[in-house]
Amino acid sequence: MSTTEATSSGLIGTLFTEAGSLSQFALQSVRATFRRPFEFREIIQQTYMVGWRSLPLIVTSGLAIGVVLSMHTRAVMERFGAEALIPSALAIALIGETGPLMTGLLVAGRVGAGIGAELGGMRVTEQIDALESLAVDSVHYLAVTRIIACMIALPILTTVMNFSGLAGGYMAESAVSGITMKAYFHHAFETLGFLEYIMPTVKTVVFGFIIGTVSSYLGYTATGGSKGIGRASTMSVVPSSMLLIFINVLLVRIIFILFPAGAL
Amino acid sequence: MTGPMPTIRFDGVSKCFGEKQVLDNVSFDVPQGGVCCILGRSGTGKSVTLKLLMGLLKPDSGNILMNDLQIEALDSAHLVKARKNMGFLFQYSALFDSMTVAENVAFPLRRHTSMSEKDIQGTVRERLKAVGLENDLDQMPLELSGGMRKRAGLARALALDPSILLVDEPSSGLDPITTMEIDTLLLGLKSAGKTTIVVVTHNMTSARRIGDLLVVLSEGHIVAQGTVGEMDQSNIAVVRDFMSATRGD
Numbered sequence: 001m002s003t004t005e006a007t008s009s010g011l012i013g014t015l016f017t018e019a020g021s022l023s024q025f026a027l028q029s030v031r032a033t034f035r036r037p038f039e040f041r042e043i044i045q046q047t048y049m050v051g052w053r054s055l056p057l058i059v060t061s062g063l064a065i066g067v068v069l070s071m072h073t074r075a076v077m078e079r080f081g082a083e084a085l086i087p088s089a090l091a092i093a094l095i096g097e098t099g100p101l102m103t104g105l106l107v108a109g110r111v112g113a114g115i116g117a118e119l120g121g122m123r124v125t126e127q128i129d130a131l132e133s134l135a136v137d138s139v140h141y142l143a144v145t146r147i148i149a150c151m152i153a154l155p156i157l158t159t160v161m162n163f164s165g166l167a168g169g170y171m172a173e174s175a176v177s178g179i180t181m182k183a184y185f186h187h188a189f190e191t192l193g194f195l196e197y198i199m200p201t202v203k204t205v206v207f208g209f210i211i212g213t214v215s216s217y218l219g220y221t222a223t224g225g226s227k228g229i230g231r232a233s234t235m236s237v238v239p240s241s242m243l244l245i246f247i248n249v250l251l252v253r254i255i256f257i258l259f260p261a262g263a264l
Numbered sequence: 265m266t267g268p269m270p271t272i273r274f275d276g277v278s279k280c281f282g283e284k285q286v287l288d289n290v291s292f293d294v295p296q297g298g299v300c301c302i303l304g305r306s307g308t309g310k311s312v313t314l315k316l317l318m319g320l321l322k323p324d325s326g327n328i329l330m331n332d333l334q335i336e337a338l339d340s341a342h343l344v345k346a347r348k349n350m351g352f353l354f355q356y357s358a359l360f361d362s363m364t365v366a367e368n369v370a371f372p373l374r375r376h377t378s379m380s381e382k383d384i385q386g387t388v389r390e391r392l393k394a395v396g397l398e399n400d401l402d403q404m405p406l407e408l409s410g411g412m413r414k415r416a417g418l419a420r421a422l423a424l425d426p427s428i429l430l431v432d433e434p435s436s437g438l439d440p441i442t443t444m445e446i447d448t449l450l451l452g453l454k455s456a457g458k459t460t461i462v463v464v465t466h467n468m469t470s471a472r473r474i475g476d477l478l479v480v481l482s483e484g485h486i487v488a489q490g491t492v493g494e495m496d497q498s499n500i501a502v503v504r505d506f507m508s509a510t511r512g513d
Contacts, residue, residue, distance in 0.1 A: 035341075037375075126358035129320050133352035134372045134420075135344045 025139075025217045029147055032140040039145050046149035050111050054157055057106055062161040065102060066168025069093060074176065083177065087187035090169040095192065099162040100200045101248055104207035107154060108240040112215040115146050116236030119219025120229040128220070143220060147212030154208035155201050162201075199259055203251045207244050214240040270329075271296040271428065271460040272317065277326030279312055286312050288484040289326070294477060297457040299450065301471040302464045303506055304481035310464040311355060313481070314430045317462060318352050319343045330428060348376055351421035355432040355464075357413040359405035365392065365416045366401040372423045391419040394449060411442040418446065422453075428460050429453065435467040447473050468509045480506060 073089050119142060122128050131138040170184045215236035222232040270293035279287040286309040294300040302310045315321045316328055319335045328335040333346050359368050369388045373379055379387070392398050395415035405413055414434060421429060431450070435443035447470050453459040454474065465471050471478055472492050479489040480503050488495060488503045495507050 121361075125361070126354050126356065127360055129315070130352070130354060130358035130360070132320055133318055133347060133350070133354075135347035135376060137340060137344055 021221070022214065022217050025143070025220070026213045028139055029143050029213060029216070032137060032144050033148070035137070035140060039141060042141065042145040043148050043152075046145050047152050049114075050107070050146075050149045051153035051156055054107055054110055054153070055160065057110055058103060058157050058161050059164045061102065061106055062099070062164025063168035063171075065098060065161075066090070066094065066165035066170075067172040069098065069165065070169035070172035074173070084187065086173060087166075087169070087179075087184050088191045091166060091188035091192055094165040094169075095162050095197055096200050097252075099165055100158050100204045100207070101245070103154065103158040103161045104204060104211070104244045104248070105241055107150070107157060107207075108211045108215075108244060109237050111150065111153075112211050112236040112240045113233045115212070115215035116219045116222075117229055117233035119143075119146075119216055120222030120232030121219075123220060123222045124225055124228055139220075143212075143216035146216050147209060150208035150212035151205050152208070154204040154211075158201050158204045195259055199255045203248070203255065206247060206251060210243050210247060211240045214243060270294060271298075271331055272300070272462065273327070273329040274313070274317070275327040275329070277313075277316060277323045277328060279309070279316065279321065279323050285484050287316075287323075287481075290481070290484070290486055291326075292477070292479050292486065292489055294460055294462060296460055297454065298476045299454050299461045299463065299474050300477045300479060301475035302462065302479045302481060303466070303468070303471060305502075306466075308481040309484050310481055311432055314352070314432050314462065314464055317428075317430055318347065318350060348424060349427045351424070351426035351429045353414070353417045353421045353429070353431045353434060355436065357405070357417035359413055359416055359420070361405050364402050364404055365397060365408070365419075368405070368416060369420045369423050372420065376424060387423070391423055392416070394422075395419045396445060411438045414438065415442070415446065418449065425458075427458065429462075431461065431463045433464055433466065435465060435470050443467065443470060446470075450474050468506060 069090055070086065073086050073093075074083065077083050077086050077089065119128070122142070128138045128142065131141060166185070166188055169188075170179075170181060173179055173184060174181070218232045218236045218239075222228040224231075272294040274290060274292050277287055277290050278285070290309075290313070292300065302313055304310050312321060316323055317330065317335070319328075319338065323336050326336075330346065331349060333342075335343070335346065338346060359365070360371065363371065366385075366388050369391050370384050373384045373387055377384075388401070389398060392401060395418055397412060397415055397419065400408065400412065400416075403412075405416070408416065418431075418434070421431075429450075434446045434450070438446070450461060450463070451474055453461065454476075461474075463471075463474065475492060477489060478492060478495050480487050480495070480500075482502045488498050488500050490498075495503055498504060498507070
């Protein structure tokens with residue numbers, strides 16, 4: 001076996017081992033969710049950290065995305081004389097896909113890295129062992145609370161992202177065409193059904209589970225001092241984002257099959 | 265070993281990390297209310313022994329009995345329950361850095377007792393006073409010196425009045441006076457007779473002062489165990505080196 005073959009087979013082996021350990025950790029977390037005590041106080045605190053503290057990033061990004069999408073949409077629609085459809089097209093693009101996915105990726109970057117670094121720091125300074133020694137189930141107390149917080153915060157942040165995007169779109173559109181806010185939002189939502197709004201937003205609960213689980217796992221299994229903490233922090237972003245993009249494709253397909261009315 | 269029934273029984277325990285055999289068939293007993301000092305050079309498996317006793321690590325073979333519970337066989341729920349009777353002082357204290365000193369000590373009381381907040385605050389003050397930190401309640405761990413952190417860690421380990429206390433290098437990096445204060449605190453617990461203590465230490469003065477049983481580890485094996493008097497008589501080179509360290513031979 002050549003050196004290259006040996007290296008790649010080693011990498012594949014490591015990848016499968018890590019995937020197996022991650023799945024085990026996810027299963028352990030799901031089981032722990034239903035065990036007492038339910039750690040409500042910690043969940044609220046973590047939801048605040050994940051949700052409230054991500055708001056400035058989400059609102060700013062939403063506004064910018066709305067403005068840019070609106071400009072691109074106008075450039076295309078003008079060619080066909082369909083400027084009246086710009087608010088609808090923007091709403092469909094934002095609410096159906098761009099909003100949920102962008103929110104997921106932004107939260108994976110901001111929160112995922114934070115969780116990875118925080119838990120990694122706790123692991124290498126033996127604070128996780130200290131929790132265990134104080135008769136506390138550390139997976140329950142640290143990982144489950146963060147996973148649930150991400151699952152609660154993601155749909156809320158997605159809604160904020162959607163409306164910030166629409167607001168950005170309105171600002172861009174009103175500057176060009178002088179459309180009123182009432183008319184803009186009326187057109188934006190006239191083609192959207194309830195399920196078409198709900199399904200893409202609800203799927204971000206799964207994104208929250210992925211971000212919380214992957215970053216908690218990487219922080220939880222960090223080794224090797226400050227280098228290990230840095231690695232856990234960086235690594236929390238990349239696999240979370242990749243997994244999120246991949247799962248998004250599956251979820252869109254599932255929504256198309258199970259809820260044809262909710263598919264955009 | 266004769267005397268009272270052992271509270272802690274470490275029976276034929278082995279532990280490997282990868283290729284490295286850290287403990288190999290290690291056995292010792294600690295009677296109720298006794299103080300066992302585990303001695304040995306760095307990297308001989310002393311801290312691993314404490315983590316095995318606490319159930320933070322699983323042995324590859326052997327049995328660990330604590331208060332009649334077979335630690336290595338417990339599932340996580342039962343292990344959590346068993347740990348309510350155990351306290352652990354970590355080598356680097358492992359205080360929660362997002363909490364103040366008082367919150368660190370209050371943490372186990374809030375989780376595992378139904379005490380009122382007033383009683384919790386009272387107990388926290390009492391525990392911190394015992395380690396000389398009654399004026400540092402609102403300090404964050406990062407604002408404390410190494411010795412103060414260690415004492416705060418000890419106060420947290422003792423918060424629930426554990427029947428078993430595991431202490432990892434209580435005097436490393438501390439001045440002789442602070443070391444003496446910690447030893448005095450451990451001797452106080454010993455004389456009360458309710459707490460069984462296992463201490464990992466390099467400090468022979470401390471070991472002589474507090475230890476009923478000394479266990480010397482070398483390369484994963486127990487090379488000798490006995491009282492201070494018995495160890496002073498030992499002909500084993502490692503033991504002689506350790507015991508002579510305090511006599512200045």
